[in-house]
Each structure stands twice: as C-alpha cells, then as structure tokens.
Amino acid sequence: MAGAAYTIFDTLMGRCGIAWSDGGVLAVQLAESREIDTRRRLLRQCPDARESRPSVEIAAALGGIAATLRGAPHDFSDVQLDLGDLPAFDCRVYEAIRSIPRGQTATHADLAKQAGSSGALDAVDHAVRRNPFALIVPCHRALPVAGDTRGICANGGVITRRRLLAMEGALAAGGPSLFDVLLTAAPRQPER
Incomplete structure (x- = not known):
C-alpha cells in the first residue's frame, strides 16, 4: 500500500479514522473508547499508511461519516473505494x-x-x-x-x-x- 495515508477526525460518536490511497478509501474505523485504540485498529488494516491531511474528496467522505453519526442522511455513492486487495x-x-x-x-x-x-x-x-x-x-x-x-x-x-x-x-x-x-x-x- 505505498502512498497510503490516514487521518483521525472528530464525530459525535468520538474520534474516528479513515485511510486512503490514490485509488480511493482503504478503510474507515469507527471510534473506539480511546483515540489510540482507534488509530491502532486503523493502522492494523493499513500498516503502511502515514498521517496526512485529507484531499478534498476524502474530506467530503469524512464529513459524510460525521453527518451520518449525527443522524443526518448522507449519500456515499460517489465515494471511490480502493478495492485492490479484496476478494x-x-x-x-x-x-x-x-x-x-x-x-x-x-x-x-x-x-x-x-x-x-x-x-x-x-x-x-x-x-x-x-x-x-x-x-x-x-x-x-x-x-x-x-x-x-x-x-x-x-x-x-x-x-x-x-x-x-x-x-x-x-x-x-x-x-x-x-x-x-x-x-x-x-x-x-x-x-x-
């Protein structure tokens, strides 16, 4: 996963995480009881990811995640997923x-x-x-x-x-x- 990045962000549920590559979103981690646990689980899925500022597309996705966790409807159909290593x-x-x-x-x-x-x-x-x-x-x-x-x-x-x-x-x-x-x-x- 060369070039993978991630960020941790605030939601009503707590600090969630998202990882991405040039191909799209690699993983989303919902909040654990502690931020360090959220980060640890996300990095277990994407061990080569480096903390980075999200692109405009990723920022829109994490905004949608935060909105969803507040109970607001959000359409994720335009969010590109990186499915490269999945069956x-x-x-x-x-x-x-x-x-x-x-x-x-x-x-x-x-x-x-x-x-x-x-x-x-x-x-x-x-x-x-x-x-x-x-x-x-x-x-x-x-x-x-x-x-x-x-x-x-x-x-x-x-x-x-x-x-x-x-x-x-x-x-x-x-x-x-x-x-x-x-x-x-x-x-x-x-x-x-």
Missing part, C-alpha cells in the same frame, strides 16, 4: 450493500443472490464482518435474517448497528430500544 466476491457483496437504501435492510440471502451466488450465506457473513469501509458500505443494513439485528457487523458491534438503524428509521416498532438494551445490561440496585 472479488467481497467486492460484489459490498456493491450490493451500498445499494440498500437508507431506512431499509437486506438479508444475507438477498445479498448472496445479488452477488451471484445464492447459496453463499457464510461467504456473505464473512464479507460483512470484514467490511473495511464502515458507513460508506453500510453493513449495519445487512442482517443475517429479516429483523435480526444481533449479528456483528464490521468494527461496530450490535449496539452501534441498532443505533444506526434506529437513526435511519429501519427498526421495526416494538423491538427493544437502545435504552432497553442498556437497562438490561446495567447492574440492578438491591430493593430496600
């Missing part, structure tokens, strides 16, 4: 995921069919888990089965997925909210 099947899955409209979801079976291999559910699952382009390739919209938001998507986890889907209006009414999830995870105080 061809994963690239087809990412293209299919990018076509899922905001506020909607698709199942792994739907994505396998769109990628040209309807029986490749495990391969779709692996592609979703390895997605290096968080939010630009909105893997939070790719569900193992309809309505099941429990599966892990790339570098975000279940709570981040549910938060993003809720902001987009894609969660069915009646499911547990983020508040419900946090309440059930919190230790209970003894009754007096």
Whole structure:
C-alpha cells in the first residue's frame, strides 16, 4: 500500500479514522473508547499508511461519516473505494450493500443472490464482518435474517448497528430500544 495515508477526525460518536490511497478509501474505523485504540485498529488494516491531511474528496467522505453519526442522511455513492486487495466476491457483496437504501435492510440471502451466488450465506457473513469501509458500505443494513439485528457487523458491534438503524428509521416498532438494551445490561440496585 505505498502512498497510503490516514487521518483521525472528530464525530459525535468520538474520534474516528479513515485511510486512503490514490485509488480511493482503504478503510474507515469507527471510534473506539480511546483515540489510540482507534488509530491502532486503523493502522492494523493499513500498516503502511502515514498521517496526512485529507484531499478534498476524502474530506467530503469524512464529513459524510460525521453527518451520518449525527443522524443526518448522507449519500456515499460517489465515494471511490480502493478495492485492490479484496476478494472479488467481497467486492460484489459490498456493491450490493451500498445499494440498500437508507431506512431499509437486506438479508444475507438477498445479498448472496445479488452477488451471484445464492447459496453463499457464510461467504456473505464473512464479507460483512470484514467490511473495511464502515458507513460508506453500510453493513449495519445487512442482517443475517429479516429483523435480526444481533449479528456483528464490521468494527461496530450490535449496539452501534441498532443505533444506526434506529437513526435511519429501519427498526421495526416494538423491538427493544437502545435504552432497553442498556437497562438490561446495567447492574440492578438491591430493593430496600
């Protein structure tokens, strides 16, 4: 990855990272609990990247990421991705995921069919888990089965997925909210 660069930037969620090359975006890292961890995970994906000021195109992409994490809609269809080292099947899955409209979801079976291999559910699952382009390739919209938001998507986890889907209006009414999830995870105080 000669010529790769990266920057760390502020969002409502915390300090996120983006790496790029002349071919486009190489990776997006959502915020970890500490900036050093965000940087470390991003550099694990792009070890040759050097910290740099973003180009106009990359600045627009990171502005879109920050807007998305505030709940604002953003169209990433014009963001160029550097797919050079990725398996061809994963690239087809990412293209299919990018076509899922905001506020909607698709199942792994739907994505396998769109990628040209309807029986490749495990391969779709692996592609979703390895997605290096968080939010630009909105893997939070790719569900193992309809309505099941429990599966892990790339570098975000279940709570981040549910938060993003809720902001987009894609969660069915009646499911547990983020508040419900946090309440059930919190230790209970003894009754007096």
